Amino acid sequence: MRVGLCQIDTRVGDLTGNTARILAAVRAARDAGAQLCVFPELVLPGVPPRDLLDDEDFVDAVVAATHGLAEKLATCPPVLVGTVVRVASTQAASRHACTGGRSVDGSSTPPGPREPGSFTRLRYGGPPLLHNALALLEAGKIAGYFGKRLLPGYDVFHEPRWFAPAPPSSPAHVDGVPIGPLLCEDLWSENYPDDPGLDLRQQGARLLVCASASPYRPAALSARLHHARRAQRAHPDVGPAAVVYVNAVGAQDELIFDGRSFVLDEDGRCISMLAAFEERVEVIDLKAAPEEVRLPPAPPREAELRAALVLGIRDFARKNRVHRVYVGLSGGIDSALVACLATEALGASAVTAVALPSRHTDPRSTEAARRLATNLGVSFEVTPIETLHAAAETALSPLLQRAPSTDTTLENVQARLRAMVLMAYVNRRGGMLLNSSNKTELALGYGTLYGDMAGTLCVIGDLTKLDVYSVARHFDDGRGLIPRFILERPPTAELREHQVDPFDYSRVAPAVESILQTRPRAGDEHEEEEQRLAQQVRLAEHKRWQTGIILKVSDRAIGTGRMIPVTRG
Amino acid sequence: MRVGLCQIDTRVGDLTGNTARILAAVRAARDAGAQLCVFPELVLPGVPPRDLLDDEDFVDAVVAATHGLAEKLATCPPVLVGTVVRVASTQAASRHACTGGRSVDGSSTPPGPREPGSFTRLRYGGPPLLHNALALLEAGKIAGYFGKRLLPGYDVFHEPRWFAPAPPSSPAHVDGVPIGPLLCEDLWSENYPDDPGLDLRQQGARLLVCASASPYRPAALSARLHHARRAQRAHPDVGPAAVVYVNAVGAQDELIFDGRSFVLDEDGRCISMLAAFEERVEVIDLKAAPEEVRLPPAPPREAELRAALVLGIRDFARKNRVHRVYVGLSGGIDSALVACLATEALGASAVTAVALPSRHTDPRSTEAARRLATNLGVSFEVTPIETLHAAAETALSPLLQRAPSTDTTLENVQARLRAMVLMAYVNRRGGMLLNSSNKTELALGYGTLYGDMAGTLCVIGDLTKLDVYSVARHFDDGRGLIPRFILERPPTAELREHQVDPFDYSRVAPAVESILQTRPRAGDEHEEEEQRLAQQVRLAEHKRWQTGIILKVSDRAIGTGRMIPVTRG
Structure with a gap:
């Protein structure tokens, strides 16, 4: 399978501009033979959108932009794109965050009647009503949503403020390959009781695809590789999986995303790594089984x-x-x-x-x-x-x-x-x-x-x-x-x-x-x-x-x- | 039953000073005949402690102060005091936030070995390891913890950053009365799938005791009364309950807590309301069944x-x-x-x-x-x-x-x-x-x-x-x-x-x-x-x-x- 790693930089709130950048990247990847294109977490609204998500009109616009993107990509290969989606209903979603009883509904209508100009959060009281999700765009439609299960609430991450934990997903099939979509923290499951990657692999996923918005810090890359290798390892129930990790790039206020998207083969060898701090669209053939990439030596910390x-x-x-x-x-x-x-x-x-x-x-x-x-x-x-x-x-x-x-x-x-x-x-x-x-x-x-x-x-x-x-x-x-x-x-x-x-x-x-x-x-x-x-x-x-x-x-x-x-x- | 409403103001991080204020309030309430004393949410560490909770040494000190308070109150009536408690273990606690399978453990030892000077959150990855809780102090001991289940993550509330949702609690028995301890948002369950108050009443609680740290805004008091009356109402399974609501008072940086703690009898009549914006310790006899308090007319918004x-x-x-x-x-x-x-x-x-x-x-x-x-x-x-x-x-x-x-x-x-x-x-x-x-x-x-x-x-x-x-x-x-x-x-x-x-x-x-x-x-x-x-x-x-x-x-x-x-x- 040839996967297009679309390490691009979008601007928070600029749905028109972001849509255009996503379209351009998909077309470039398609022309280079990609069978699947993967974008970073929340690439469509821009990352992190923070309290813009309290504005129902903005959420409506993101939902509409996701649908619009699917239509515009009708003749392109399948695309996994980071966006937001409303929970199916308040009651149902919060419960199956725990029970895993139902899948995420991509409906553009929030639960219950909503008055024009009403907004989600000033009700004072109540859980968040959105999921941080990957939409699978295929044949002009949204074929499914895969929601983020592990929501970081430490350091600069305030995700439980806007997002409900999503229920477990099942693998998606792209060109016959069962892939397991994950979002950032889902891969960093070491300290959590849940392990979204393992759950997907137990359902047959042979390729974990992780869309991230992981900011730069000196230890970030080695931590990402550590977590990816931990997630892909063989387990009593299941064999090893390959990993495609696509990270955001670009800066947003205080945050600097460093890119360095990578691919690990089933043996944990890094067979590709995209540039740091720059936009890149590259198509990697997972089957080509190249020798381990001789990654250039890590630059000094000062660089x-x-x-x-x-x-x-x-x-x-x-x-x-x-x-x-x-x-x-x-x-x-x-x-x-x-x-x-x-x-x-x-x-x-x-x-x-x-x-x-x-x-x-x-x-x-x-x-x-x-x-x-x-x-x-x-x-x-x-x-x-x-x-x-x-x-x-x-x-x-x-x-x-x-x-x-x-x-x-x-x-x-x-x-x-x-x-x-x-x-x-x-x-x-x-x-x-x-x-x-x-x-x-x-x-x-x-x-x-x-x-x-x-x-x-x-x-x-x-x-x-x-x-x-x-x-x-x-x-x-x-x-x-x-x-x-x-x-x-x-x-x-x-x-x-x-x-x-x-x-x-x-x-x-x-x-x-x-x-x-x-x-x-x-x-x-x-x-x-x-x-x-x-x-x-x-x-x-x-x-x-x-x-x-x-x-x-x-x-x-x-x-x-x-x-x-x-x-x- | 005579309940001491201890509407006091403590200072974030000042455990020595806060302990002294709590002791003084309990003694005053005891002398006025209280059989149970209730304090606001997080009164011991001060509210909100925010990232001070990332410091393991501070958490250790809060846990120790809670134990110390229990010892000092050995000869006093039972006390419900707002504090924090570590989750029993990472795995267990996160799971039974969903399943309600186990109760909260008040152990002062965090799960697993901890190196001196280590700290909770810079592990990068992992759920919060604390509960926002009420400790029941009785006969010189901590008789139990009641953790907050609904954690607000909107507006100035960032609780999912530090706290894991607690599993459901069972009622506490004080002088033979089954009481249901709640923490702030637990009472504001209207938009949540879970209803902690109802869960406690279904287990026999006849008195809901809600410890809060609810900041002032013009509509706050009527909202609190609305939620309290909604929570106490008769339900197909259970009869009505009385409500004791104890709110924090005093200001902390941007937040201003207005007090106005109150008591509702089983018919929803407000039989007592403490002063706004001032510390008060008052003992209310729930059995005295007085006429509905003629609350003074609400002051104008400007006042x-x-x-x-x-x-x-x-x-x-x-x-x-x-x-x-x-x-x-x-x-x-x-x-x-x-x-x-x-x-x-x-x-x-x-x-x-x-x-x-x-x-x-x-x-x-x-x-x-x-x-x-x-x-x-x-x-x-x-x-x-x-x-x-x-x-x-x-x-x-x-x-x-x-x-x-x-x-x-x-x-x-x-x-x-x-x-x-x-x-x-x-x-x-x-x-x-x-x-x-x-x-x-x-x-x-x-x-x-x-x-x-x-x-x-x-x-x-x-x-x-x-x-x-x-x-x-x-x-x-x-x-x-x-x-x-x-x-x-x-x-x-x-x-x-x-x-x-x-x-x-x-x-x-x-x-x-x-x-x-x-x-x-x-x-x-x-x-x-x-x-x-x-x-x-x-x-x-x-x-x-x-x-x-x-x-x-x-x-x-x-x-x-x-x-x-x-x-x-």
């Missing part, structure tokens, strides 16, 4: 992080029609890396770097910023904030008199004046401000709200300070792109004379990362310091509530995957 | 909203140890209302009002602000921003040259300079900035990011512009507290000469509210305007991502109950 963040910036800008970004270039490592990544993502002509020196700025900082901008080819402007700083001192003098020397008020004032200037660029010329906060300082609250914490997209907000250095060095690669002054100077906010960051990052950055991951490393020699850091992390929670969108590249980022109360004892 | 927001401010400040708040008092209605609410919540001595006039500020605005501050008795300071404004024009002149007259850059500059000044107060003197944005302008993006959108707590961010007026008038109550100039002037941001808000709020505010509630009112004469507003709401999503904590008083507020993508087609 992956770089590619992920570049895609995150590029897709956020493209999908939101942002044509220009601004980076406040301080001469420090964080903003330097953001400028590098933005330039790679959007091209030099879309990036404006702005230096905003104050009286505390080392002239070498601005000079290094200028050299970096020149090396990158981006436009570079200097707006000194000295006159603003002085005006602020005067305007605030009644407030500031008797200020102790340790007071940080005027440091924060400088940071906020810079944000004001940068946002004036945004307001005047259009585009958006990129934020340069790293994860370590966001965790510790070592940043100024409405100051250096401003910016819609936090490019490196999920990189620890150590990651920032290693990705920057990887980017520079000894080319001298990033001036040595930036790479080698001690970290400083330059908000006061002779200021340097009050942290030994080599110890603090990993400690803070453990705290964010609810993984305190108690009992070691630095326990007292860690307690203090943990307290600092707690006190800064209200700042994180107000940050922009942080591109997620770790197991636990700050964003919708972190629901820590601000108020706590 | 409820005012009381809710006052509690929201007060608890946020108290629980976060914030002793001073700042309000930028513009002479407009929004900040005037925030100042009134803050003063009522925290006392005049905790509030500093700051006027920040620019060249575009009508002198009557600042004068009205001063009169309001005087009337409220709060300290009032004036920091003109003219010199800063002028300095910004100079500093930004290279950017601003050739600015078209419609450009809003300098308007936003003023708003951001004001935020900078207000935050200087916060940094210099301690405390926090209150935000004065209303829901209508937050929805439309009619506000300046890092400017007037700054502030940790958004006091009126869930009031439409029309609500703002009606609550302000209610507050004023004809007393002349709020100057007439403020109450009657046309809404304006005063960022430009002769500027007034470009909206007819009487039409736009309700339209925007419908859009936020995913309830477009298509087909009416203003459809085109509504389409335009809906588009404006979409484009402002990135601003809302960066707002502070918005006190929730409506069915759907901006905050964790709204998960709308920024990027969308």
Whole structure:
């Protein structure tokens, strides 16, 4: 069997555009001989659609688009496409989520009468009324739905909010081959009592087809391979199965999907793997039994992080029609890396770097910023904030008199004046401000709200300070792109004379990362310091509530995957 | 039977403090003759604990605190207290969430070996391993757990993220009375296939005891009474039951719990209702069969909203140890209302009002602000921003040259300079900035990011512009507290000469509210305007991502109950 792996990128809510992209991919796969085309999870509505699914009109439109797609594909090979489907009825569906008593109904009519403009969820009370599903489109019709059974509700996954667990499905037959359709978490069944893949194989499926929307993190690919190999293994009842795993690619707000769809033969050999972070449509002949693909050696972690963040910036800008970004270039490592990544993502002509020196700025900082901008080819402007700083001192003098020397008020004032200037660029010329906060300082609250914490997209907000250095060095690669002054100077906010960051990052950055991951490393020699850091992390929670969108590249980022109360004892 | 309704306020994560409050309430109820004490849902860990539950050490501490509480209450009447409990084992618990095959095990040991410092959720994959439960504390022991079966996953409720649905329970017998313990959504079973209350009654329960953490919204009380009366009604199999409903009180970040615990006799008559928005411990004799309580007439909606927001401010400040708040008092209605609410919540001595006039500020605005501050008795300071404004024009002149007259850059500059000044107060003197944005302008993006959108707590961010007026008038109550100039002037941001808000709020505010509630009112004469507003709401999503904590008083507020993508087609 020849399977078309359609690793494409769609846009949440853009049903017309997404339909066109799906059609194009199917036609390309058909022309390359595919007998079955497989798309990622939720590819039609875009992933994740989140509370757009609370809008009955949107759900109606997705259902209609699924039917429309089936019609348009009448002369194409069968297609498995990620979409949503209403549960057959509230009562029935919730029950057979447990009992497996009935199959999913693809009806476009929700249960019971519905008034125009009514909506699912504000009834206050009641289970979700949708399934996350694969539709099998065949001969111009929807031949069946295969619903997701295991719904992740951890980290950035909030699926039980919108979806009911689907009842078990039976295999689909495509060209005489019994295939078992699965959706993402269905394959990651290790910790669940149910095993959807095994259930399908016990009913005869010889090929597991898993449609996913699995975001990037450094360990993601090896975890996917682990789970796929676990799911395909021979079992007392059944022989081994091959696996086709099709992952989403592209970025959506904080999430970055890395693609790397793959095929495992029955022996667990990876016989094909699609590119990372790029759209690909490839047709793989499962019968050709090639030698195990010599996968290129995994790139270093820094290269992956770089590619992920570049895609995150590029897709956020493209999908939101942002044509220009601004980076406040301080001469420090964080903003330097953001400028590098933005330039790679959007091209030099879309990036404006702005230096905003104050009286505390080392002239070498601005000079290094200028050299970096020149090396990158981006436009570079200097707006000194000295006159603003002085005006602020005067305007605030009644407030500031008797200020102790340790007071940080005027440091924060400088940071906020810079944000004001940068946002004036945004307001005047259009585009958006990129934020340069790293994860370590966001965790510790070592940043100024409405100051250096401003910016819609936090490019490196999920990189620890150590990651920032290693990705920057990887980017520079000894080319001298990033001036040595930036790479080698001690970290400083330059908000006061002779200021340097009050942290030994080599110890603090990993400690803070453990705290964010609810993984305190108690009992070691630095326990007292860690307690203090943990307290600092707690006190800064209200700042994180107000940050922009942080591109997620770790197991636990700050964003919708972190629901820590601000108020706590 | 005499039941102690313990409507108390606890603090998320403060197990020591919460234990002390629970003990005090039980002793008070015991002294008043209670035979059973009932507390709100999750009262021991504090509600909602959210991702604190991902920390195994915290869960261990909650389990230990539950045992400790039981020991300390050895000589007290039986107590039903909201806490969490680990599922008996992953496999078993998930299965009998469906089959009801086994009861909940209160063991403090998680299933399988656990390494020190390991944690539940970063395994990536797997169902939740906790139940949201009531523990029955009796004679110094935990006599049993009753787990929540229906887990809300809509609006601000994300319970399937942490909790597995519990298997059905059997009634508990207290002083010979078979009681049926329920948790919040268990009573709201109207739209679910399962009916936990009926299941308990069919096993003999004659008294349903529902522990809740149901946040305030205008329709909440009538909905609770509706659901309680529906649950208690006679059924072909079983006679009617009485209902004891104990709700949480107090605020936690965006959530405001309003108390108003109540008792229904078997005929559905409300024989007792505790105060709204206040802690109360009252003992009600169910057998006394009093006449139906003449409930005081429901206060007007404005009075409820005012009381809710006052509690929201007060608890946020108290629980976060914030002793001073700042309000930028513009002479407009929004900040005037925030100042009134803050003063009522925290006392005049905790509030500093700051006027920040620019060249575009009508002198009557600042004068009205001063009169309001005087009337409220709060300290009032004036920091003109003219010199800063002028300095910004100079500093930004290279950017601003050739600015078209419609450009809003300098308007936003003023708003951001004001935020900078207000935050200087916060940094210099301690405390926090209150935000004065209303829901209508937050929805439309009619506000300046890092400017007037700054502030940790958004006091009126869930009031439409029309609500703002009606609550302000209610507050004023004809007393002349709020100057007439403020109450009657046309809404304006005063960022430009002769500027007034470009909206007819009487039409736009309700339209925007419908859009936020995913309830477009298509087909009416203003459809085109509504389409335009809906588009404006979409484009402002990135601003809302960066707002502070918005006190929730409506069915759907901006905050964790709204998960709308920024990027969308």
